[in-house]
Amino acid sequence: MSDAKIELRNVHKRFGKKVVLDGINLTVPKGESLVVIGGSGTGKSVMIKCVLGIIRPDSGEIFVDGKNVLKMDAGEREKVLRKFGMLFQGAALFDSLPVWENVAFGLIQGRKMKRKQAKDIAVEKLAKVGLAAEVGELYPAELSGGMQKRVGLARAIAADPEIIFFDEPTTGLDPIMADVINDLIVDSVKDLGATTLSITHDMASVRKIADKVAMIHKGKIIWAGSRAEVDDSGNDYVDQFIHGRAEGPIQMEVLKP
Amino acid sequence: MNVFAIIGRVVLSTLAEIGALTRFVWLAVTHIFRPPFFWRLIAQQMLRIGYFSLPVVALTAFFTGGALALQIYYGGNTFNSESIVATIVALGITRELGPVLGGLMVAGRVSAAIAAELGTMRVTEQIDALTTLSTNPHKYLVVPRVVAAVITLPALVFIADIIGIMGGFVVGTGSLEFNPGVYIKNTVDFLDADDVISGLIKAGVFGFIIAIMGCFHGFNSKGGAQGVGRATTNAVVTASILILAANYVMTSLLFAN
Ligand SMILES: Nc1ncnc2c1ncn2[C@@H]1O[C@H](COP(=O)(O)OP(=O)(O)OP(=O)(O)O)[C@@H](O)[C@H]1O
Ligand SMILES: [Mg+2]
Numbered sequence: 001m002s003d004a005k006i007e008l009r010n011v012h013k014r015f016g017k018k019v020v021l022d023g024i025n026l027t028v029p030k031g032e033s034l035v036v037i038g039g040s041g042t043g044k045s046v047m048i049k050c051v052l053g054i055i056r057p058d059s060g061e062i063f064v065d066g067k068n069v070l071k072m073d074a075g076e077r078e079k080v081l082r083k084f085g086m087l088f089q090g091a092a093l094f095d096s097l098p099v100w101e102n103v104a105f106g107l108i109q110g111r112k113m114k115r116k117q118a119k120d121i122a123v124e125k126l127a128k129v130g131l132a133a134e135v136g137e138l139y140p141a142e143l144s145g146g147m148q149k150r151v152g153l154a155r156a157i158a159a160d161p162e163i164i165f166f167d168e169p170t171t172g173l174d175p176i177m178a179d180v181i182n183d184l185i186v187d188s189v190k191d192l193g194a195t196t197l198s199i200t201h202d203m204a205s206v207r208k209i210a211d212k213v214a215m216i217h218k219g220k221i222i223w224a225g226s227r228a229e230v231d232d233s234g235n236d237y238v239d240q241f242i243h244g245r246a247e248g249p250i251q252m253e254v255l256k257p
Numbered sequence: 258m259n260v261f262a263i264i265g266r267v268v269l270s271t272l273a274e275i276g277a278l279t280r281f282v283w284l285a286v287t288h289i290f291r292p293p294f295f296w297r298l299i300a301q302q303m304l305r306i307g308y309f310s311l312p313v314v315a316l317t318a319f320f321t322g323g324a325l326a327l328q329i330y331y332g333g334n335t336f337n338s339e340s341i342v343a344t345i346v347a348l349g350i351t352r353e354l355g356p357v358l359g360g361l362m363v364a365g366r367v368s369a370a371i372a373a374e375l376g377t378m379r380v381t382e383q384i385d386a387l388t389t390l391s392t393n394p395h396k397y398l399v400v401p402r403v404v405a406a407v408i409t410l411p412a413l414v415f416i417a418d419i420i421g422i423m424g425g426f427v428v429g430t431g432s433l434e435f436n437p438g439v440y441i442k443n444t445v446d447f448l449d450a451d452d453v454i455s456g457l458i459k460a461g462v463f464g465f466i467i468a469i470m471g472c473f474h475g476f477n478s479k480g481g482a483q484g485v486g487r488a489t490t491n492a493v494v495t496a497s498i499l500i501l502a503a504n505y506v507m508t509s510l511l512f513a514n
Binding site for chain 1: 377378382383388389393
């Protein structure tokens, strides 16, 4: 148990009648990169938001560094949240603030750093994701989708977090930009020595950034193993997913209303 | 469809809504007094809510004061109309029309703007992003708006009082040919500080309602652009109704004796 950075035990969550998480069990070992794969709408984003305390699960336990975050009061929780960085699926940049302030936000608001000093760090992090200092003066609406993702990445790593979550970092990008982002993730993680939990549909991304892989289906983790084991997992669900076949045990609910 | 099932569902969802609103108000109010305080944001919101509402509120007050003067003149007996018009305009504006009409105009402008802004932040996950950057969304988004509205609404209404009385004066001395000196004397003689203050207290309460309804509906909006549109409409409608209801309650309390 000692090397588990994050652990979810039997986590359940439903919205109204719709069961989204149906007993999730998942461990992210310290310093490793776990990638969760699974179809659209299977609850991947909801799972991450449960760990971050944005969504409260109905039952189950979530441990970060061995402490149950669901039993903490607001103050303790805020302290735990400082360990996290998060890249949102849609980047979720603050559109009322210029790019550099987006990147520096956690430093200025969360850690009370002086604006001047925070801006220097923001520019440095922007450079790390391949963006010039001038981009820092633009507003998020003036950026392309790929640039927004990169700014989101810079924001996620700005405060040197111990744990980083990436929610579909490459979705909606061209293959080359996707590869650039994958490299950035690998590099930033190596630099920071962080523990990461990523979500993706993109097998190229899995092969590049994963140490371990887990597959989620209908609110449960149905398979977990190392990256090397993905290709001969012997699991029909995993096989169908990584080869992108319409035929197989996973039935897309396209015909039902 | 079973009628009782429908009634039951409506009652339950209304109760749930009231519960959620109570919780939201509690969070907002308790966070007002707990550090950190975002002075910059409060100043920014005061400018947006107060300063930019000035033209709307001033015009509303001016025409209302003028129309009130005409109405009292036509409706009352012309025999001591000169003193009655001045007094009723002054009392009507400061006690009721200034705060209520000012509040309603600002509700239309500001509740809608707040709900649209926060609603967009909600559906694009910007509010979730705040949490992951160690910033409490209630403190960062709700508190500055509530504080700014509670401070600026009385200031706006005070200006509206002056302009509304001027509207009555312009019509009274212009088209009704009253003596300006007598008009001013009547206004000053009959107007108490209490009349003005009761109106300003009302205005502060209306400011609270306006900001809270905008924030509450924005925070709880879901489902993309359509959801944000619905949140905006709901914010204006509920803020307006609550203003009128609160006005009735406060009038009956403040003027009970
Ligand atoms: N706040 C919410 N209220 C109600 N239902 C929700 C909410 N958030 C998510 N859901 C539902 O939970 C299910 C899982 O959503 P989630 O966003 O986790 O999917 P996902 O696995 O991340 O999919 P994708 O790969 O498309 O991003 C969806 O069916 C969604 O409708
Ligand atoms: Mg998702």
